[in-house]
Amino acid sequence: MEGLKEEIVRKLHDLGKFGNDPDGGVSRLLYSKSWVEAQNAVKAWLEKEGFEARFDEVGNLFGTLIGTKSDETILTGSHIDTVKNGGLYDGQYGIVAGIIAINYLKEKYGQPLRNLEVVSMAEEEGSRFPYTFWGSKNIVGIAKQKDVETIADFNGISFEEAMKETGFHFKDESKGMRKDVKSFVEIHVEQGSILEAEKKSVGIVQSIVGQRRFSVQLTGDSNHAGTTPMGHRRDTVYAASQMISEIITMAKEVGDPLVTTVGNIEVKPNMVNVVPGKTNFTIDVRHIDKNEIVQYTNKVKNTIATRAKEHDVEAEIDMWLDIDPVPMDAKIVKVIETVCNVNDLNYKMMHSGAGHDAQIFAPVVPTAMLFVPSHKGISHNPAEHTEPEDLAEGVKALIGTLYELAYKE
Amino acid sequence: MEGLKEEIVRKLHDLGKFGNDPDGGVSRLLYSKSWVEAQNAVKAWLEKEGFEARFDEVGNLFGTLIGTKSDETILTGSHIDTVKNGGLYDGQYGIVAGIIAINYLKEKYGQPLRNLEVVSMAEEEGSRFPYTFWGSKNIVGIAKQKDVETIADFNGISFEEAMKETGFHFKDESKGMRKDVKSFVEIHVEQGSILEAEKKSVGIVQSIVGQRRFSVQLTGDSNHAGTTPMGHRRDTVYAASQMISEIITMAKEVGDPLVTTVGNIEVKPNMVNVVPGKTNFTIDVRHIDKNEIVQYTNKVKNTIATRAKEHDVEAEIDMWLDIDPVPMDAKIVKVIETVCNVNDLNYKMMHSGAGHDAQIFAPVVPTAMLFVPSHKGISHNPAEHTEPEDLAEGVKALIGTLYELAYKE
Numbered sequence: 001m002e003g004l005k006e007e008i009v010r011k012l013h014d015l016g017k018f019g020n021d022p023d024g025g026v027s028r029l030l031y032s033k034s035w036v037e038a039q040n041a042v043k044a045w046l047e048k049e050g051f052e053a054r055f056d057e058v059g060n061l062f063g064t065l066i067g068t069k070s071d072e073t074i075l076t077g078s079h080i081d082t083v084k085n086g087g088l089y090d091g092q093y094g095i096v097a098g099i100i101a102i103n104y105l106k107e108k109y110g111q112p113l114r115n116l117e118v119v120s121m122a123e124e125e126g127s128r129f130p131y132t133f134w135g136s137k138n139i140v141g142i143a144k145q146k147d148v149e150t151i152a153d154f155n156g157i158s159f160e161e162a163m164k165e166t167g168f169h170f171k172d173e174s175k176g177m178r179k180d181v182k183s184f185v186e187i188h189v190e191q192g193s194i195l196e197a198e199k200k201s202v203g204i205v206q207s208i209v210g211q212r213r214f215s216v217q218l219t220g221d222s223n224h225a226g227t228t229p230m231g232h233r234r235d236t237v238y239a240a241s242q243m244i245s246e247i248i249t250m251a252k253e254v255g256d257p258l259v260t261t262v263g264n265i266e267v268k269p270n271m272v273n274v275v276p277g278k279t280n281f282t283i284d285v286r287h288i289d290k291n292e293i294v295q296y297t298n299k300v301k302n303t304i305a306t307r308a309k310e311h312d313v314e315a316e317i318d319m320w321l322d323i324d325p326v327p328m329d330a331k332i333v334k335v336i337e338t339v340c341n342v343n344d345l346n347y348k349m350m351h352s353g354a355g356h357d358a359q360i361f362a363p364v365v366p367t368a369m370l371f372v373p374s375h376k377g378i379s380h381n382p383a384e385h386t387e388p389e390d391l392a393e394g395v396k397a398l399i400g401t402l403y404e405l406a407y408k409e
Numbered sequence: 410m411e412g413l414k415e416e417i418v419r420k421l422h423d424l425g426k427f428g429n430d431p432d433g434g435v436s437r438l439l440y441s442k443s444w445v446e447a448q449n450a451v452k453a454w455l456e457k458e459g460f461e462a463r464f465d466e467v468g469n470l471f472g473t474l475i476g477t478k479s480d481e482t483i484l485t486g487s488h489i490d491t492v493k494n495g496g497l498y499d500g501q502y503g504i505v506a507g508i509i510a511i512n513y514l515k516e517k518y519g520q521p522l523r524n525l526e527v528v529s530m531a532e533e534e535g536s537r538f539p540y541t542f543w544g545s546k547n548i549v550g551i552a553k554q555k556d557v558e559t560i561a562d563f564n565g566i567s568f569e570e571a572m573k574e575t576g577f578h579f580k581d582e583s584k585g586m587r588k589d590v591k592s593f594v595e596i597h598v599e600q601g602s603i604l605e606a607e608k609k610s611v612g613i614v615q616s617i618v619g620q621r622r623f624s625v626q627l628t629g630d631s632n633h634a635g636t637t638p639m640g641h642r643r644d645t646v647y648a649a650s651q652m653i654s655e656i657i658t659m660a661k662e663v664g665d666p667l668v669t670t671v672g673n674i675e676v677k678p679n680m681v682n683v684v685p686g687k688t689n690f691t692i693d694v695r696h697i698d699k700n701e702i703v704q705y706t707n708k709v710k711n712t713i714a715t716r717a718k719e720h721d722v723e724a725e726i727d728m729w730l731d732i733d734p735v736p737m738d739a740k741i742v743k744v745i746e747t748v749c750n751v752n753d754l755n756y757k758m759m760h761s762g763a764g765h766d767a768q769i770f771a772p773v774v775p776t777a778m779l780f781v782p783s784h785k786g787i788s789h790n791p792a793e794h795t796e797p798e799d800l801a802e803g804v805k806a807l808i809g810t811l812y813e814l815a816y817k818e
Binding site: 190191192193194197209211213223224225226227228229230231232235237238240241242243244245248251252256257258259260261262263264265267269270271272273274275276282284286352353354355374377379380 | 599600601602603606618620622632633634635636637638639640641644646647649650651652653654657660661664665666667668669670671672673674676678679680681682683684685691693695761762763764783786788789
C-alpha cells in the first residue's frame with residue numbers, strides 16, 4: 001500500500017483547513033461556517049471517488065459504495081466536529097480512514113457483496129451546545145427534539161436557529177434506525193498514552209467504559225484566618241482535602257481499569273486569609289464493569305459522609321451522570337483480531353476510557369472500534385499527534401475488517 | 410456611666426451613615442467621598458466637644474485635649490476606613506470609644522497632666538489600594554512614597570491622584586515619629602469568637618501574632634480523565650489534597666495558638682473530565698512565637714517537597730509575607746489588667762490573630778490594645794455585631810487606662 005501514509009496525512013491536513021485557528025489547531029463547531037465547508041468538502045471528495053453521497057435531515061453525511069446485496073450495509077466513519085481549538089486527528093481521522101479504506105477495497109476487489117458506507121457525523125463533542133452525540137443519536141433514532149429545543153450556544157444562538165440556518169431540520173422521531181445497517185466500525189485516536197507506552201500501533205476496543213459523575217458541595221463556616229482557633233473551625237478545604245485524598249487512594253487500591261478524577265474545585269470565598277466556608281468539587285469515575293463502578297462509588301459516598309461528620313461540615317452529593325459501560329460486539333472484535341494477526345499488525349486488546357459514537361450504535365447494531373496511538377495521550381489540543389506509520393496501520397486494520405464484513409458471505 | 414451604651418451605639422450608627430451600602434453594611438474606602446465625609450464628621454464632632462482638631466498631610470485626623478504637661482501625649486484611636494461592605498464596628502469603634510472616653514475624663518477630672526489625643530487614622534484595611542496601614546505607617550514615619558507611587562485602585566485611579574483629589578499629599582519622609590507621643594492604646598473588635606465563647610467582655614492583648622504567607626504552585630500533567638490510567642498520572646489535585654490535609658493536621662498537632670489556613674485554591678484547567686495539570690494554593694500561618702512559626706513552616710516545606718516527589722509533580726513554594734509577632738508593652742498591659750480588676754471588668758488576657766495599627770506603633774511607642782467581643786467572630790461583613798453592654802465595658806477599660814496614663818505622674 002504505497003503512499004498510504006502520505007495520502008492519509010495529506011487528507012487530514014486538507015480537511016483541517018476548514019476551521020483552522022490563527023495560532024494552529026482546528027475549531028469546527030456544529031453548524032458553523034467551517035463545519036458546513038468541511039462537510040461539503042467531504043461530499044465533493046466522496047462524489048469524486050464515485051460514492052453515492054447524501055446528507056440526512058440533521059446534517060450527517062453518508063457516502064455509499066453499493067454492493068450486490070444492496071439491502072445490507074457495513075457502516076464506518078466518525079464525527080466531523082471538533083472541540084474549540086482541537087487537533088487534526090480527533091474525529092476526522094475516522095472519516096478519512098473510512099473513505100481511503102473503501103476506495104482501496106473498491107480498487108482491489110471491485111463491487112462488494114454488501115454496501116460499504118462511510119459516515120461523516122454531524123456532532124459528537126458537545127462543544128457548541130450542551131448536548132453530545134447529536135450525529136449518532138439521530139442515526140440510531142434516539143435524538144429528541146425536546147432535548148435541544150431550549151439550548152443555545154455561548155452567543156445565545158439557539159440550537160434550532162443554528163441548524164436551520166445551514167439548511168438542516170429535525171428528523172421525524174417516529175423513524176428509527178435504518179434496517180440495512182448490519183455493522184458499524186469506528187476508528188479513532190486513543191486520546192490516551194497506553195498504545196504509545198506499549199509501542200502498539202492498533203488498539204482493538206473490547207468495551208467502552210461506563211461513567212458516573214458527581215458534584216460534592218461542602219458547607220462549613222467562613223471565618224477570619226487569624227482569629228479563629230483550629231478547634232473553632234468548620235473548614236471545608238480541610239474536609240475536602242481528606243475526602244479527595246482518600247477517594248483517589250481508594251481508586252488506586254481498586255486498580256486498573258478504574259479511574260477517578262477530581263478535576264474541578266471551587267472554594268469560597270477563596271481568599272488567603274479566610275477559612276473557607278464552602279468548597280465544591282467534582283468526581284469522575286470510569287470502569288468497564290458497572291458493578292465495580294457501583295461498589296466503588298458507594299465507598300466514595302461513605303467516605304464523604306464520614307469525613308463530613310468528623311469535620312462538622314454539611315455535604316451534598318449530586319450524581320448528575322450515570323452511563324453504563326458498553327461492550328463491543330464480540331464477533332466483530334474476533335474478526336478484527338484475526339485480521340490483525342493475519343496482517344501482522346502490532347495490536348493490543350483494550351478498552352476505551354473516553355466516550356465515542358460507537359457507544360451510541362452498539363445497543364442497536366453490532367459495533368466495533370479501533371484505536372491508533374495518541375502521542376503523549378494529548379487530546380482536544382492543537383498538539384494532538386499520531387505518527388503517520390500508525391495512521392496507516394490503523395487504516396490497514398480497517399481495510400481488513402471491512403473486507404471481512406462486506407465481501408464475505 | 411448612665412447612657413454610655415446608648416451613646417456609643419448612636420455614634421456608631423451616625424458615623425456608619427457615611428458609606429452605607431444600599432443593602433446594609435459600610436463601604437468607606439480610602440480617599441473616597443464617603444471617607445472624606447466621615448473624617449469631616451469626626452472633625453466636627455471633635456470641635457464641638459472642645460478638642461483641638463487637625464489633619465496631618467495624608468489625612469489622619471487628630472483631636473487633642475491639651476494637658477498641663479503639653480509635651481507628652483497619650484494617643485488612642487483606630488482607623489476610619491472599612492473593607493468593601495464591612496460592618497459598623499471594625500475601626501470606627503476605636504475612634505468613637507476614644508472620643509467618648511476622653512470626654513468622660515475631661516468632664517470628671519478636668520484637664521489632664523499629659524495631652525489626651527484621639528486619632529482617626531486614614532487607612533488600615535488595604536481595601537482600595539494594595540497597601541495596608543497607610544495611616545499608622547505615616548504617623549510613625551515608615552510609609553514610603555515609592556511604595557504607593559505605582560499602585561492604582563480597581564478603576565485604575567492612582568493612589569496619588571486619589572489622595573490629591575481630597576486635598577492631601579505625601580508627608581516629608583525625613584520627618585520621623587512625633588516625640589511627644591508617650592503611649593498608644595487601641596481598642597478594636599476581636600474579629601474572632603474567643604471572647605464570646607468564654608463570655609468575656611474585654612480582651613487584653615499581650616501580643617499580635619506573626620504571620621507567614623505562602624503560595625504553592627504544583628505542576629504535573631493535564632490528561633484525559635478517561636484514557637489515563639491512575640499509574641500514568643501526575644495529578645496535582647491528588648498531590649495537593651495530601652499536602653493540605655497533612656499541613657492542617659500538623660497545625661492541629663502543634664496546638665493553639667498556631668493557626669494555619671489554606672484559603673485559596675486554583676486548579677487548571679478545572680474541568681470535571683481532565684486530570685488537573687496545575688494546582689496552586691495558599692498557606693497562611695500565624696503564631697505569637699516566631700520560633701514556632703519557623704519550626705512549623707519548615708515542616709510544611711518538607712511535607713510539600715516529600716509529597717511532590719512521591720506524586721512526581723513539581724512544587725514551587727513562595728513565601729511572600731513574613732511578619733514578626735509584635736508584643737504589646739508589658740507595663741501598659743499591667744496597667745490595663747489592674748484597671749480591669751479594680752473596676753470589676755470581665756476580661757481575658759489574649760493575643761490578636763489579626764493585624765492592627767497597634768503593631769505599627771509598638772516598635773516605636775509603648776503600645777497596648779483592648780478587644781471587645783465579635784458576635785460569632787463575624788468580621789468584614791455587614792453582620793458584624795458587638796453587644797452594647799460589651800461596647801460599654803470596653804470604653805470603661807479604656808477610660809481607666811487613659812486615666813492612669815494621662816492623669817497620673
